[in-house]
Amino acid sequence: MSTYGSFPGSRPRRLRTTPVMRRMVAESRLHPADLVLPAFVREGIGAPVAIGSMPGVFQHTRDSLRKAAVEAVEAGVSGIMLFGVPEEAKKDGLGTAGTDPDGILQVALRDVRAEVGDDLIVMSDLCLDEFTDHGHCGVLDEQGRVDNDATLERYAEMAQVQADAGAHVVGPSGMMDGQIGVVRDALDQTGHEDVSILAYTVKYSSAFFGPFREAVGSSLKGDRKTYQQDPANSRESLRELALDLEEGADMVMVKPAGPYLDILAKIAEVSDVPVAAYQISGEYAMIEAAAERGWIDRDKAIMESLTGIKRAGAQMILTYWATEVARQL
Numbered sequence: 109m110s111t112y113g114s115f116p117g118s119r120p121r122r123l124r125t126t127p128v129m130r131r132m133v134a135e136s137r138l139h140p141a142d143l144v145l146p147a148f149v150r151e152g153i154g155a156p157v158a159i160g161s162m163p164g165v166f167q168h169t170r171d172s173l174r175k176a177a178v179e180a181v182e183a184g185v186s187g188i189m190l191f192g193v194p195e196e197a198k199k200d201g202l203g204t205a206g207t208d209p210d211g212i213l214q215v216a217l218r219d220v221r222a223e224v225g226d227d228l229i230v231m232s233d234l235c236l237d238e239f240t241d242h243g244h245c246g247v248l249d250e251q252g253r254v255d256n257d258a259t260l261e262r263y264a265e266m267a268q269v270q271a272d273a274g275a276h277v278v279g280p281s282g283m284m285d286g287q288i289g290v291v292r293d294a295l296d297q298t299g300h301e302d303v304s305i306l307a308y309t310v311k312y313s314s315a316f317f318g319p320f321r322e323a324v325g326s327s328l329k330g331d332r333k334t335y336q337q338d339p340a341n342s343r344e345s346l347r348e349l350a351l352d353l354e355e356g357a358d359m360v361m362v363k364p365a366g367p368y369l370d371i372l373a374k375i376a377e378v379s380d381v382p383v384a385a386y387q388i389s390g391e392y393a394m395i396e397a398a399a400e401r402g403w404i405d406r407d408k409a410i411m412e413s414l415t416g417i418k419r420a421g422a423q424m425i426l427t428y429w430a431t432e433v434a435r436q437l
Contacts, residue, residue, distance in 0.1 A: 136419040138411070140184030140434035144231065144384070144426045149173045150193035151212040161319035162389055163396045165428050167193055173216055174223040176431070177230075183434035187229035189279060189426055190216050192238055202247060203239035207265045211239075214273040221274035231306060232275040234266050234291065235282045243329065245282035254335055256284050263287055264294035271300035279361070281308040283335045289355035306384060307357035310345045310371055312337045316364050316390025345371050349379060357381060359424070364388040366413060369420040376421020385422035387413065392428045407436075 123133050150157060150167035157167040168176060177188055192213030194205040205211045213232065220230050236259070237245045246259030263280060270278050278295070280287045288307050295303050313336035337344060345362075352360055358381060362372045365385035376383045395413065399406030410429050417425050427433070 136415055138414055138418055138433070138437055140437050141186050142418065142423065142425055143185045143430040143434055144187035144189055144229075144424055145176070145180050145185055145430035146189045146191065146386075146426050146428060147173060147176055148191045148193055149212060149216040151198075152195045159319065161393050162428065163393075163400070165392070170216060170219050174219055177220045177224050177228055180431050180434075181224050181227045183431045184437075185228070185430045185434045186424070187231050187277070188220065189231040189233060190220065191233045192216060194239055199239055199241040201241060203236035203262065206236055206239035207262065207269050209269050209272065211269075213238075214269055217270060217273035217275050226276075229276045230274060231277040231279055232270040232273075234263060234270060234278045234280045236262060236266075237282070245332065245335065246284060254284075256286070256335075259284050260286055260290045264290050267291045267294045267303075268298045268300070271295055271298065271303045275303060277304045277306050277359075279306040279308060281311065281363075283308065283311050283332075283337070285351075286355070288352045288357050292356035304358040305356065306359045306361055307352040308363060309348050309352045309357065309360040310337065310362040310368070310375060312339050312364065312368060314339065314364050314367065314388070314390070316367065316388050319389035319393045339367075342371060342374070345375060346378065349375055353379070353381065359384055361386060361426075362422075364391060365417045365422070365425070366391045369416060372417070372420040372422060376423075382423045383421055384424035384426060385417050385420070386426040387417060387428075389428070411436075 124130055148167045153169055156169055156172045159165045159167060180188055190213060194212050198205040217230060217232055235245050237243055242248060244254050246254040247262060249255040267278050278291060280291050288305060291305055313331065313333045349360060360379055360381060361384040362368055362375055363386035365387045372385050395409050398404045414425060414427060
């Protein structure tokens with residue numbers, strides 16, 4: 109009896125038979141060069157401070173941040189994204205500690221550049237929320253609303269001082285309309301034409317940001333729903349992309365990553381610049397918490413989550429596991 113046309117006629121399992129076979133035909137691959145390490149540096153502490161909701165992540169001292177940067181280089185990580193945590197007394201309504209050349213973030217940028225030079229792409233969060241006493245990403249008007257255009261003036265100043273301090277890349281993350289164009293102009297007008305902009309193009313108002321608020325000592329009361337995107341919406345992400353590209357973004361980002369893989373895939377399909385995704389604090393915390401309880405295999409869950417982000421189209425992934433995963437890869 110002929111076997112032609114017998115059931116099943118196609119056997120995809122042939123390409124899953126051994127680890128080497130699966131590796132050979134893999135469509136998506138993680139590489140250390142894909143990874144960027146977000147890191148927090150806190151002013152006025154003598155030793156790293158553990159972040160309770162993010163096991164294994166710390167608020168760094170200047171010294172421990174330099175060490176973390178060196179470890180990232182040694183592991184093959186491409187970049188480090190710095191967030192500054194000022195002393196509480198230095199917060200004010202305008203976030204002036206964020207534009208002080210001697211503020212904690214600028215000091216940390218100089219520290220890391222002095223330590224690793226160009227061996228690591230040093231990125232800087234360009235936002236006011238860590239530095240304002242109200243915790244919002246911008247300047248408030250008389251009614252307590254975030255004033256978009258007044259905030260842009262502050263972002264322009266932040267861009268200059270961060271570039272002066274040595275940032276290779278600035279990451280405007282406040283979701284103000286027009287922020288990329290204003291930052292690009294500010295950089296170009298101050299002799300920083302080579303500093304790149306990683307635009308937080310798609311940033312949703314997400315419940316998964318919770319642990320991050322602890323990490324940066326946020327003073328936020330209320331929410332950011334008037335400027336971050338509504339999780340129910342998809343089409344406006346493409347509108348934000350078009351605007352950021354027109355204004356001069358060198359790279360674009362989707363944040364959070366895991367809950368928004370559909371958005372990431374849409375952005376990656378049409379973007380003509382590199383696309384990043386930020387696996388945020390809540391995504392990290394969920395895996396760590398479940399693994400701590402023995403409910404999932406920690407290492408496999410980490411790799412699967414990152415592979416999913418890469419498969420959806422991210423060329424770069426910001427993840428708190430960056431150095432650990434790079435070493436494994």
